[in-house]
Amino acid sequence: MAQTIEFNVTGMTCDHCVNAVTNAVKxxxxxxxxxxxxxxxxxxVTGSVVDVxxxxxxxxxxxxxxxxx
Ligand SMILES: [Cu+2]
Numbered sequence: 717m718a719q720t721i722e723f724n725v726t727g728m729t730c731d732h733c734v735n736a737v738t739n740a741v742k743x744x745x746x747x748x749x750x751x752x753x754x755x756x757x758x759x760x761v762t763g764s765v766v767d768v769x770x771x772x773x774x775x776x777x778x779x780x781x782x783x784x785x
Contacts, residue, residue: 718748720762723771727780728754740774747771758785 725737734752737759741750746765752758759782761771768784775782 721766722785723759723782725782736778740778
């Protein structure tokens with residue numbers, strides 16, 4: 717069963733940031749879909765296993781801050 721978790725992401729300023737966050741999270745094992753919104757400062761992550769710690773670490777590695785919404 718798939719699960720969906722929404723994160724608040726701060727520090728994104730343009731589409732480049734959105735792409736960076738999207739690609740970083742998409743690479744994680746178990747993640748099937750990532751929807752990042754610059755306007756809402758959010759990332760909605762769907763997958764068979766969404767590891768919150770790994771998602772946050774991947775986003776922080778790109779230079780942004782993330783937390784579960
Ligand atoms: Cu940017």
